[in-house]
Amino acid sequence: MADNTILIKNAVILDPNTDYDEKKDLLINNDLISEISDNISDENVDKVIDATGKILLPGFINTHTHLSMTLFRGLADDLALDEWLNDNIWPMEANLNGNYCYIGALLGAVELIKSGTTTFSDMYFYMEDVAKAVEESGIRAVLSYGMIDFGDEEKRKAEIEKNMALFKNCHDAADGRIKVFFGPHSPYTASEELLREVRKLADENDMKIHIHVSETQKEINDVSSEKGLRPFEYLDSIGFLGPDVLCAHCVWLNDNEIDIIKKNDVKISHNPCSNMKLASGIAPVSKLLENDICVSIGTDGASSNNNLDLIEELKTASLLQKVSTLDPKVLTSDEAIAIGTINGAKALGLEDEIGSIEVGKKADLILIDTNNANMIPDSSNLSSNIIYSANGSNVDTTICNGQILMENKKLTTLDEQEIYDKARKAIEELKALL
Numbered sequence: 001m002a003d004n005t006i007l008i009k010n011a012v013i014l015d016p017n018t019d020y021d022e023k024k025d026l027l028i029n030n031d032l033i034s035e036i037s038d039n040i041s042d043e044n045v046d047k048v049i050d051a052t053g054k055i056l057l058p059g060f061i062n063t064h065t066h067l068s069m070t071l072f073r074g075l076a077d078d079l080a081l082d083e084w085l086n087d088n089i090w091p092m093e094a095n096l097n098g099n100y101c102y103i104g105a106l107l108g109a110v111e112l113i114k115s116g117t118t119t120f121s122d123m124y125f126y127m128e129d130v131a132k133a134v135e136e137s138g139i140r141a142v143l144s145y146g147m148i149d150f151g152d153e154e155k156r157k158a159e160i161e162k163n164m165a166l167f168k169n170c171h172d173a174a175d176g177r178i179k180v181f182f183g184p185h186s187p188y189t190a191s192e193e194l195l196r197e198v199r200k201l202a203d204e205n206d207m208k209i210h211i212h213v214s215e216t217q218k219e220i221n222d223v224s225s226e227k228g229l230r231p232f233e234y235l236d237s238i239g240f241l242g243p244d245v246l247c248a249h250c251v252w253l254n255d256n257e258i259d260i261i262k263k264n265d266v267k268i269s270h271n272p273c274s275n276m277k278l279a280s281g282i283a284p285v286s287k288l289l290e291n292d293i294c295v296s297i298g299t300d301g302a303s304s305n306n307n308l309d310l311i312e313e314l315k316t317a318s319l320l321q322k323v324s325t326l327d328p329k330v331l332t333s334d335e336a337i338a339i340g341t342i343n344g345a346k347a348l349g350l351e352d353e354i355g356s357i358e359v360g361k362k363a364d365l366i367l368i369d370t371n372n373a374n375m376i377p378d379s380s381n382l383s384s385n386i387i388y389s390a391n392g393s394n395v396d397t398t399i400c401n402g403q404i405l406m407e408n409k410k411l412t413t414l415d416e417q418e419i420y421d422k423a424r425k426a427i428e429e430l431k432a433l434l
């Protein structure tokens with residue numbers, strides 16, 4: 001097949017790894033960035049994008065979400081996690097099927113692409129249907145089937161089989177855009193046997209693990225009374241932790257647990273909006289960063305956020321650390337850009353492929369339009385302009401794996417209106433089933 005080339009001209013580049021002090025041209029060859037230099041000829045190039053007045057960044061990486069939960073946005077607000085999950089979300093999820101999850105995932109993919117996210121890491125049900133939405137939308141994803149056994153042996157076997165089937169069917173699918181992880185839900189819903197089995201199978205199959213840990217004080221109390229140890233102490237005691245484990249939330253951590261996270265090189269997904277909305281608490285992110293722990297960013301599901309805008313999430317992360325430490329110098333806009341890009345790639349073990357703008361890496365790129373009221377004056381501090389002033393609606397162009405998914409704010413792979421209509425219908429049906 002002939003090569004497909006896209007040339008981005010006159011780009012002001014904001015990258016977490018490299019300081020580009022002048023405008024550059026960037027050439028995409030198929031799925032990869034093939035050249036970044038001062039003046040690349042547009043001869044024999046399939047498509048030219050003029051990036052004048054725009055900022056070029058790596059696509060953002062959302063390391064913890066439940067994409068199909070877009071269907072439950074706004075349906076159970078202003079509650080703490082326990083009541084939100086047990087009395088509201090789980091009863092609604094009992095009526096889900098593959099088609100609903102597919103529609104919810106398409107709706108989520110529209111929102112992600114429009115707000116500049118090119119990779120998301122998901123844990124949910126009917127993941128083959130979520131994979132179908134990933135395939136069609138052109139976005140990149142790490143998918144985990146969310147396993148809950150509550151100590152029931154039969155359920156445990158069935159849950160593991162479902163996650164392994166997802167791995168066999170979907171790992172490396174969609175031109176390599178899909179990876180599959182294990183997704184044991186949490187230390188309070190997954191039994192010790194399930195966690196030990198997951199660890200063993202992850203080692204045998206070279207799979208990574210995605211789990212919720214230490215989200216609320218209730219979790220700390222429940223795990224401590226059942227196991228005599230705090231969640232990270234317990235997970236360490238059963239040999240579950242490692243550099244391949246991505247833990248969402250990590251709000252309630254004592255110093256010993258921070259040492260455990262560091263010793264095991266565990267990766268963190270920080271979810272500030274969800275933690276604030278469910279009143280779970282404030283994760284000690286600046287302390288984790290001081291300890292050189294890899295902190296990435298996630299939105300959690302759209303039902304506890306209530307949107308999937310990572311620029312907003314990064315601003316919230318930064319402001320929350322400043323106000324909770326009473327130190328305006330912590331979590332700077334430069335650090336926020338790194339958390340939303342290269343740290344996300346590291347958290348998913350994909351740092352050789354995505355997370356920065358480098359020759360040889362995948363062309364997962366976004367352009368942010370500066371010709372908007374909230375972006376003027378054009379700051380010489382690009383990261384400040386993006387993190388503190390912008391939001392997802394300033395994203396103009398989104399490219400993933402060398403494919404343009406949105407150009408001039410218009411989606412190319414998905415029919416927005418058709419998805420909105422189908423999502424509205426699905427939500428009405430689900431509400432009627434309650």
Ligand SMILES: CSC[C@H]1O[C@@H](n2cnc3c(O)ncnc32)[C@H](O)[C@@H]1O
Pocket residue numbers: 066081085089090093123124125145146147148185212215274300301304
């Ligand atoms: C078993 S699939 C994932 C499962 O997790 C639920 N969920 C969504 N947000 C949270 C959260 O913040 N903490 C714990 N669990 C959460 C989701 O509704 C699914 O049931």
Ligand SMILES: [Zn+2]
Pocket residue numbers: 064065066212248300301
């Ligand atoms: Zn979650």
